[in-house]
Amino acid sequence: MNDHELTPLTQQGQALHSLARQLFPFAPTDEQDEVLTDLCRFATDRLPRDVFVLNGFAGTGKTTLMGAYVNALRRAGAKVVLLAPTGRAAKVFSNSSTLPAGTIHRRLFRPTEQGGYTLAPNRSEDTLFVVDEASLIGDAPDLRRSLLQMLVRYVNQGSNCGLILMGDTAQLPPVGQEQSVAMNRDRLVSLGLAPWHHVLSTPLRQAAESGVLYNATLVRRFITGEPHPESLILEASRFPDDVTVVPGEELEDYYTSSLSRVGHDGTIVITRSNWRANLINNDIRVRILDTEEEIGSGEHILVTRNNYYWARQERNALLANGDMATVNWIGQAEERYGYRFADAELTFPGRQGPVAAKLMLSTLYTDTPNLSPREMADFHGKVLYSYEGDLNEKMRQADNDPYYNALQVKHAYCVTCHKAQGGQWRHVYIDMAGIRTDAFGEDFYRWLYTALTRSTERVFLINPTLPVT
Numbered sequence: 001m002n003d004h005e006l007t008p009l010t011q012q013g014q015a016l017h018s019l020a021r022q023l024f025p026f027a028p029t030d031e032q033d034e035v036l037t038d039l040c041r042f043a044t045d046r047l048p049r050d051v052f053v054l055n056g057f058a059g060t061g062k063t064t065l066m067g068a069y070v071n072a073l074r075r076a077g078a079k080v081v082l083l084a085p086t087g088r089a090a091k092v093f094s095n096s097s098t099l100p101a102g103t104i105h106r107r108l109f110r111p112t113e114q115g116g117y118t119l120a121p122n123r124s125e126d127t128l129f130v131v132d133e134a135s136l137i138g139d140a141p142d143l144r145r146s147l148l149q150m151l152v153r154y155v156n157q158g159s160n161c162g163l164i165l166m167g168d169t170a171q172l173p174p175v176g177q178e179q180s181v182a183m184n185r186d187r188l189v190s191l192g193l194a195p196w197h198h199v200l201s202t203p204l205r206q207a208a209e210s211g212v213l214y215n216a217t218l219v220r221r222f223i224t225g226e227p228h229p230e231s232l233i234l235e236a237s238r239f240p241d242d243v244t245v246v247p248g249e250e251l252e253d254y255y256t257s258s259l260s261r262v263g264h265d266g267t268i269v270i271t272r273s274n275w276r277a278n279l280i281n282n283d284i285r286v287r288i289l290d291t292e293e294e295i296g297s298g299e300h301i302l303v304t305r306n307n308y309y310w311a312r313q314e315r316n317a318l319l320a321n322g323d324m325a326t327v328n329w330i331g332q333a334e335e336r337y338g339y340r341f342a343d344a345e346l347t348f349p350g351r352q353g354p355v356a357a358k359l360m361l362s363t364l365y366t367d368t369p370n371l372s373p374r375e376m377a378d379f380h381g382k383v384l385y386s387y388e389g390d391l392n393e394k395m396r397q398a399d400n401d402p403y404y405n406a407l408q409v410k411h412a413y414c415v416t417c418h419k420a421q422g423g424q425w426r427h428v429y430i431d432m433a434g435i436r437t438d439a440f441g442e443d444f445y446r447w448l449y450t451a452l453t454r455s456t457e458r459v460f461l462i463n464p465t466l467p468v469t
Contacts, residue, residue: 009037013044020072025064032065035198039069039164042196043078043128046162049194051152053134054166055183057220058453059213060200066166067096070130074099079127083107085136085147086322089422091350093132104131104147105318108154111308119150122157128164129155133422135167135180139187148182152191170223171450175418211239212459216452222445232440233467245468246460248433252287254460258427259288262457264300265349268423269414269462270451271431275367280414280431294361295342295411299327301359302412302419304370309405310357319348319355321370322419324412328354333361336403337382360406369419370408380404417447420454428455433463440466 009017017040021028028036035054042052056062073080082101084090093101109117131137131151140146143153155163169180181187188195203217215235221228236243246254258267269284271277285291285299295301303323311319331343340361345354363370371379384398398404414431430451435444452459461468 007041007045009041010044013040016040016043016072016076019075020068023068023071028065029061029202029204031200031202032061035200036065036069038196038198042162042164043073047194048156048160049192050162050196051188051193052162052164052196052198053183053185053188054164054198054200055169056166056200057168057170057203058216058449059203059206059210061204062166062168062200063096065200066130066132070097070099073128079124081107081124081127081129083129083131084133084422085131086133086422087320087348087350088322088324088424089133089136092422092424101132103318103320104137104151105306105320108150109308109318111312117308119154122154122161124158124161126160127158128162130164131166131182133167134165134182135169135171136174136421137165137180137182138174138177139181148187149191152193168453170220170446171421171453172417172446211235211242212452212455212457214239215243215459216449219445219449219452223442223449231467232445233469234461234464236461236468238469242458244458244460245464246429246462248463251429251462255284255429256288258429258460262426264413266426267413267429268420268425268427268454269429269431270417270420270454271414272417272435272447273367274369274410274416276431277410277414277416278365278367281411284413285411294333295327295330295344295359295364297327297329299330300412301325301327301346301409302415303407304363304410304419305408307357307405307407309400309402310407311351311355319357319407322422323348325349325355330359337379337386339379339403339406341403341406358402358406360408363408364410369410369416417450421450424454424456426455426457427460428452428458429460429462431462432465435465437465 017037020036054062070080080099082093082099083104084093084101085104087103090101090103108120110120111117137148139148143149155161165182167180167183169183173180185195185197203213222232236245269280271280303319304321306321307319325346325348328345328347333340333342342359342361344359345356347354380398383401383404384394387394387397
């Protein structure tokens with residue numbers, strides 16, 4: 001128990017708690033009510049260094065709880081800002097409350113004339129910043145490379161502003177990191193914060209009735225060290241409408257059926273590597289979508305590197321790594337600086353109006369998500385020395401070169417699990433082909449748990465190598 005939990009709710013906190021309970025679609029569990037009580041205490045009695053951390057596993061009602069809380073805050077006249085690390089996660093978060101959510105990057109950063117970005121001023125007063133999928137937030141020793149540190153700094157710039165971080169530590173941590181640092185008490189303390197920490201771990205009754213959440217909870221126990229069977233055996237036969245084993249040779253039929261039932265926006269294939277994603281994307285495009293073009297109108301693509309250039313006329317200019325878009329039209333391919341490019345018009349969900357951009361076609365089939373730092377440095381050098389003038393002038397022109405700022409993209413029918421994090425789809429296909437049994441350790445369990453929890457309706461296990469009953 002945290003010390004602050006011993007403090008009784010103020011009259012204002014009691015009123016907020018009562019309102020939030022009324023907005024629950026069902027009676028909250030004791031565990032949920034304990035968290036809700038402390039959230040109401042945080043809203044009314046927090047100190048300047050306080051931060052609220054809510055770790056909620058799949059099926060425990062975290063989304064429902066936070067939706068009721070946010071809606072209660074708004075009815076009570078409080079100011080709330082909802083944020084998430086990716087555009088898709090922000091869309092999911094918005095659906096759980098009456099308040100739109102935005103991405104952390106678009107809230108925090110503004111592009112500069114030199115082609116970089118700077119931390120935006122926070123002029124908010126008495127505002128709660130609620131961040132979903134906080135387990136995806138990365139960190140680094142260097143302030144400008146640490147999204148976590150920049151977020152903390154931004155919130156602290158405001159007058160009497162508070163920060164709530166919620167996520168799921170059983171999911172994959174940020175790329176290149178061993179844990180979800182934004183959910184780690186010790187890391188937050190090292191940043192000068194005083195965490196209020198709660199865990200939602202008890203699955204709701206509805207979770208037990210869902211084959212997806214039943215299996216996700218089973219996998220979670222292998223991650224967290226909770227009591228679990230000696231070996232992991234997924235269950236499908238008990239949940240024929242929720243979990244289906246798909247032999248590889250039948251994927252085309254199942255995938256085509258999903259497209260007809262829930263559409264492209266409701267269907268995704270999740271795999272373990274960019275190489276596998278490229279292979280499966282190509283199969284889907286040739287065998288199912290019947291296209292032989294490198295990229296065409298109507299295609300679904302994924303942005304793989306943050307980009308401020310093509311939407312800089314907008315206040316929130318960022319096209320973020322992980323954003324998905326539909327190609328409205330695509331121009332003729334051309335080669336420049338050793339790479340291939342094409343002009344295109346794109347539609348991004350949640351963004352008003354289309355975005356005209358130049359695409360780097362060369363990244364569509366690379367085994368890496370985007371150009372490496374070394375490749376970007378080499379690319380920048382080639383662009384730099386194509387211009388005339390002194391070094392400063394060359395730098396200015398290179399940093400604003402449309403080819404250098406081209407959107408790095410991949411096809412988005414099949415994505416890696418890291419790229420899928422924060423998103424939800426009705427039908428999720430999990431590519432398990434070729435995963436060796438000796439790889440069944442914590443990393444694999446986190447990958448599988450994250451993939452399973454991307455589904456809101458049904459999962460399809462493609463060629464599973466672990467037992468499924």
